[in-house]
Amino acid sequence: MDQGTQEDAVTIRPVTIHDPTLRDGQHAIRHQLGRDQLRRYAAAADAARIPVVEVGHGNGLGASSLQVGRAALTDAEMLTVVREQLSHSKMAVFMLPGWATTHDLKEAVNHGVDVVRVGAHCTEGNTMERYLGFLRDAGVEAQSVLVMSHMAAPGRLAEECRRLVDYGASAVGIMDSAGHYLPEDVSERITAIAGAVDVPIIFHGHNNLGMAVANSVAAARAGATIIDACARGFGAGAGNTQLEVVVPVLERSGFSTGVDLYGLLDAADLAERELMPKPPTIDSVGIVSGLAGVFSGFKNPVLDAARRENLDPRDIFFELGRRQAVAGQEDLIVDVAAALGRSRVDIPDPTS
Template sequence: MTKIRLNDTTLRDGSHSVRHQYTEQQVRQVVRALDDANIEMIEVTHGDGLGGSSFNYGFSQVSDLDLIESAADEAKNAKIAALLLPGLGTIHDLKEAHARGAKMVRIATHCTEADVSIQHFQAARELGMETAGFLMLSHRSSPAELAQQASIMVDAGCQCVSVVDSAGALIMNEAKDRVAALYDAIGDRAQVGFHGHQNMSFGVANSVLAVEAGASQIDGSLAGLGAGAGNTPTEVAAIAFERLGIETGVDTKKILDAADLLKGMVNRLPSMDRGSIVQGQMGVYNSFLLHAERAAERYDIPAPEILAEVGRRGYVGGQEDMIIEVALDLKKSTATV
């Protein structure tokens, strides 16, 4: 029987959906429920990682360091992980997160910029932390190119590199081929993971195909809570893997209980609405959705039109501020017609 680790990102990627307004009590409740369901790794930070609370990305209600400390205090067995984007989070932030109880760090870069993560992986390994790498917007690189970037991360001390479908744009073999390329390149030195989104409704299917291609770590979020159309739902993935004879160690009844708990906490669950579908169609970074919706309200330009233009311009994570420029340009072009 194949054995994988099912990671949960409700308290990090899900932060996008709640505009980074998680309370300490909510984090404690979700961690307790996930821990009871035998989830082995729980990611906790602002949606954009350590240091993400800012004017550009949105301010957290509670600092992610305080949330990490609360999560670590609550978890009996699960490992608490933090996300870090080099250039946003710093090595100082990493050390503080470790001091507060984070045992793992996941370092995320654009799919062609793995070299900016080297010093962060080295620092994390010196701290004794488990390390993982995120190659974001993986659809923007070919399988061979992605494998080269994964090797850079592994050489720096990364223990698992994930193909990250940040726009929910990958469809079936597009995901499987990228995972297979990473497995062929680094499988004798590190694990391979997959992080899916639901924009084109392939999060669970792509995750299954990723395991078939060699992935041993799969990400999900309770009820799919996450950026864009949401993540692979943890509870659905757990049951799908159980039916397929892929062992996760997750208690499926308790993970369903955890999803019900989460649904009672949030006002809005992600959906495959027009805007998020356009993100998948055009390959737009999923955290752009709520930013585009705010710009749409302000400038009276439909959010799907803003997102489509963002896709045509090829913007990547970290360029959320450019959404305003897109909205203004579209407004200007509409006025001159």
């Protein structure tokens, strides 16, 4: 091996791609993915050697409900269908305390889940302790993510991540749940976390401001070694980091993913054809959601409330941002819309 080849080998850094297409993508279609759709995409992802495939209701285990939407299938049905398709890829699920219980986790383990992502609001890592302890005792790989992470300073995120490792998390990280970050924001936060923990670091981006791929590369350069991305960006709001884009960009940037490019492109084509009415776009509402720092999964409920109250959905998003609404507060959307509707009625018409 010549000197140049040796230097190239040294600079290549491994990154694990975590694919939540079959979970985060559910937000975009009101959690209605069916068996055939799950089966076909899981098989394509496995053929592409995507390391981890995540499946479930958009809000995770136990979340199928009137409040955030009934899924087309039960958690058990989704896990069974996907598990049967995976020979190379690990199967992952997501859970949020308050939706899922230890009973849900036991059922997921019984259905062959390999990785469990436990999430919580960025300043409430203590709510994960019980679940991380259970998963550690069950011998399942347990990861922790802090959602709505733009609402906490880098030092606070690092402190929370350190605590999560103490609870038993084998990997920790942040979700840009509102698509609010710019690359420098991501670099600052991942660098702070990397200085506080010695486990793999996760980054999950949304594309409200068109920054998801750039933010994911910034995260990897700052020390993240697990990058989330969805086929065609299929996900909440303006969509997630686009999987078939970020993988080759990471490879060009000196990272190794182990993903087969042609298989990846085939899986993305299948996803566009069979999972979604159309790929996510950065529309006006998505931009406002990102600017306001509001959870991307609120898009459809906000649009529904705006139609009922005959309001501009952008006004609802900015008011939710002013109130610092967080994921799980879907009921607040209705309250905000009603309040905005009342205030509109109460304002005298200056032309009358």
